[in-house]
Amino acid sequence: MEYVQFGKTGATVSRLGFGGAALGIKNYIRPYDPAADESRESAHKALETAVELGVTYFDTAPAYGDGISEAIVGDVLGCLEPGRIFLATTCVPTDYDGVMRSIEGSLKRLRRDYVDLLQIHGGTYTDERARKILAPQGMAEAMEKAKADGLVRFIGFTSEDNNRATFDLIECGCFDAVQLCYNFTFQHPYEPTRPFGSLLAAEKQGMGIAGMRAPTSGLFQRWMKMIRADDDFDYGPALLQFVFSNPLVDVVLVGMRSPERVRQNVAIANNVAGRIDLKLLHRRNVTE
Numbered sequence: 001m002e003y004v005q006f007g008k009t010g011a012t013v014s015r016l017g018f019g020g021a022a023l024g025i026k027n028y029i030r031p032y033d034p035a036a037d038e039s040r041e042s043a044h045k046a047l048e049t050a051v052e053l054g055v056t057y058f059d060t061a062p063a064y065g066d067g068i069s070e071a072i073v074g075d076v077l078g079c080l081e082p083g084r085i086f087l088a089t090t091c092v093p094t095d096y097d098g099v100m101r102s103i104e105g106s107l108k109r110l111r112r113d114y115v116d117l118l119q120i121h122g123g124t125y126t127d128e129r130a131r132k133i134l135a136p137q138g139m140a141e142a143m144e145k146a147k148a149d150g151l152v153r154f155i156g157f158t159s160e161d162n163n164r165a166t167f168d169l170i171e172c173g174c175f176d177a178v179q180l181c182y183n184f185t186f187q188h189p190y191e192p193t194r195p196f197g198s199l200l201a202a203e204k205q206g207m208g209i210a211g212m213r214a215p216t217s218g219l220f221q222r223w224m225k226m227i228r229a230d231d232d233f234d235y236g237p238a239l240l241q242f243v244f245s246n247p248l249v250d251v252v253l254v255g256m257r258s259p260e261r262v263r264q265n266v267a268i269a270n271n272v273a274g275r276i277d278l279k280l281l282h283r284r285n286v287t288e
């Protein structure tokens with residue numbers, strides 16, 4: 001397993017990160033019932049296997065199945081000694097008091113006294129929402145207070161966008177880390193030929209950077225099935241290697257529900273020879 005420094009947090013984390021959305025959300029991406037005994041057993045084994053194989057970055061959220069993902073993560077990781085793993089969770093956009101209530105609930109479900117990273121669960125940001133987050137008595141101030149109280153070590157936000165509001169939040173200097181949507185079907189965050197993109201902006205701020213949806217949340221594979229029903233090629237390794245190949249992405253988050261998936265993705269992460277040269281991929285071959 002490769003380990004990197006997670007930006008200005010100074011924490012050392014595994015490049016493969018365990019994405020917790022798939023553990024808690026019913027029928028997310030494919031049929032799945034998080035309440036079924038076999039799902040719980042498989043999810044627990046997936047988390048145990050990840051720890052055994054050297055994954056140290058785990059990402060979850062209260063929004064994943066109304067706390068179910070956090071509870072499953074807490075079942076397995078809650079008893080680990082502090083410092084063994086880097087645990088990230090989120091709180092949905094809310095007000096100052098809402099942040100405090102959200103952390104309280106997360107810590108209970110995660111069975112921890114603190115989390116390493118608390119992120120605003122962004123989805124999409126409008127300019128107005130970004131302003132509210134940064135205003136006095138807004139979310140950013142509440143997150144700073146949680147940091148000062150020792151409930152969280154670092155603060156950040158997640159974004160599905162590459163828009164102005166995302167850049168404003170990156171450039172405000174308040175946040176230690178950011179989680180951005182970046183994969184083979186969503187490349188706007190990284191355009192090295194111009195150069196432009198939220199990944200580059202976050203790197204400039206020295207933030208820890210996690211990439212979400214590396215296997216495209218199944219979108220690329222579904223598209224290939226639509227246009228070539230008999231296509232059985234396994235695109236997973238190529239999609240993951242695309243994101244692993246970007247040196248700006250410290251942690252490549254992948255949703256995993258079974259120990260087999262974890263073993264497969266650890267093998268992909270460990271296959272450093274499988275990385276590609278993104279500069280060659282993005283080249284335009286334009287001559288003046």
Ligand SMILES: NC(=O)c1ccc[n+]([C@@H]2O[C@H](COP(=O)([O-])OP(=O)(O)OC[C@H]3O[C@@H](n4cnc5c(N)ncnc54)[C@H](OP(=O)(O)O)[C@@H]3O)[C@@H](O)[C@H]2O)c1
Binds near residue numbers: 122216235253258
């Ligand atoms: N804060 C936010 O707004 C936000 C939004 C999206 C994602 N995230 C974070 O990013 C993580 C990853 O995103 P995601 O879970 O939405 O989507 P994802 O990682 O793109 O997709 C997860 C699915 O991909 C499949 N998969 C995993 N490894 C694979 C491989 N090697 N080959 C082929 N398929 C593979 C798994 O299917 P099987 O179930 O069949 O194994 C899994 O259910 C989330 O879990 C979450 O932690 C955060």
